[in-house]
Amino acid sequence: MLEVAIIGASGYTGGELLRFLEIHSGVEVVAATSRQYADTPIGKIHPHLHDMDLKFTNQSPSDLDVDLAFTATPHGASMNIVPELVEKGIKVVDLSGDYRFDDVGVYEKWYGLEHKKPLEAVYGMPEMYRDKIKNANLVANPGCYVTGAILAGIPLVKNGLVDTIIADSKSGVSGAGINPTPATHYPNIGDNVVPYALTNHRHMPEIQEKLRKYGNVRVSFTPHLVPVIRGIITTLHCFPHLEVTPDEVFGLYQKQYNDEPFIRVMDVSEVPRTSSVRGSNLCHIGGFEIDENGRLVIISAIDNLVKGASGVAVQNMNLMCGFAETMSLEAVGLHP
Template sequence: MIEVTIVGGSGYTGGELIRLLQKHPKIEIKDITSRKYDKTPVNKVHPHIQGSDLVFKDIIAEKIDSDVIFTATPHGASMNIVPDLLETGAKVIDLSGDYRFRDISVYEKWYGIEHSGKIDAVYGLPEIYREDIKKAKIVANPGCFPTGAILANLPLSKNKLVKNIIIDSKTGVSGGGITPNQVFHYPNCADNVIPYKIISHRHSPEIQQELGEYSNVKVSFTPHLVPVIRGIITTSHSFLKDLSNNIINTKEDIENIREDIITLYKNQYKNEKFVKILDDDIPNLSSVRGSNFVHIGGFEIDENGRLVVISAIDNLVKGASGQAIQNMNLMCGFDEEIGIDSYGMRP
């Protein structure tokens, strides 16, 4: 049995880690830390975790004794404790943005924080870095927007089919975290769609970093807040290079190209448990809610050569805690899907 500690377990991602890990057959949750809620029963903060004897504890990093440590701490806070956690000999999975960038200067530019030091972490997207994750001591769990966006566009970049990708993502309000604020106040976000950080969202360079590993593709990203609790729908627009010479003349031409694109995606993800390619269906949030699955579909091409690809994920599961457990499974030599293989909740 592997002992696990969750550092900073009072937020939504902490709650999801507890919910999922409680049913993991090879895991025992040893400690959940919180300064604010020290000595508070977990169910007083996460009311869905009933019947558990777990209690929040205020434990300093160097005193934590577990095999695996999840750091569900804010950006800028993880870097102050991760070095000490690694010194304990534990494997660390960081859910903040502190270790996602290979270039610290990119992190400092987009997050506005001076980084405390360089630690090489593996970017925790199993569909790309599975073998590296298996050997890693520290994994940087991807952001929620990047997870859906990267997986929706990876085959296009790997095969150098596009020069530019425009990504439009719509997220549920849980993506803003558990702390209330004016933007997420119910009267402001209900019956509304709110674009925000239109060209300056900090997940933009993360998407660019990963897709740019395969080609010179340029990524533009804009997020929107929509009045749902969970989920991210990502709509990606790109113009296929081979279609720039107006070779689309008939509906048959378009359908043949579409079938080739779908085949490309199926080949890319044929061995991926959690990525489902939808031939003729449009992904929707209710199909992935509560699950670690990614649904990718759409694959429509208009007469101008614009390809539209759509992905759907649960931002708190595949976009955060579920993917963190997927990474833990790989790091510990478990079957990758243990504890996170449930289908989505519909309706």
């Protein structure tokens, strides 16, 4: 039985990790840490986990004796925790942005933090790095917006169709975290759509860096907060260099993702919905329409807390530890 710890387990991503790991037959969660809620039963904070026989603890990394740890900690905090865990021989899946970038300088520029403890990590997108993840000791989970944009963009860049992508994403408010803010206060977000970080969101360089593994591409990105709890819809706008039809583009996506367990390529002109993936580790990709000006539109839908965070973290754990990749993640979406 794999013994697992979740560091920072009281937030939304911690709750989702606990939800998936509770039904994982090969895993035992032996520690779920939270300074604020130490000694509090899990179900008091995550009411959907009321029957889980576990309390939050306030343990330091040096106190942990586990096989694998998830660090569901804020940007800047993980870098103070992860190195000690790795040094102890504990495998780590980090859900922060601290180890996602190839170039520490890019991280420091976009996150406004000095990275004092860089380590070599494998980027935790199985559709890109499955084989490397299997042999990794440290995996850096992708950003939520990033996941929808990259998965929608890989076939375009890999097949040399585009050199510029404009990504427009709309996310539910759970992506802002469990602590309320003026931006997520109901009167401010209800009946409202709020664009933010119009040209300087920190996920833009991450999208661009990873898509450039497949070819030279420029990425522009603007996120929006919408009055729903879960889900990210990402619309990619681009102008292909080559004369292509929607059916031909659709064929490229089928070829790319035919064997991927969590990606569903939808028929031409079929539009993904966030409700179709809610609660699941699935990514739906569709659209494939071209307008009279030659603009190609691709759309992806994910649950920001699952395929955009905790679900893919468990997927990465499964790969790292020799479990079936889909184990405990087989649930489909909740529509309506």
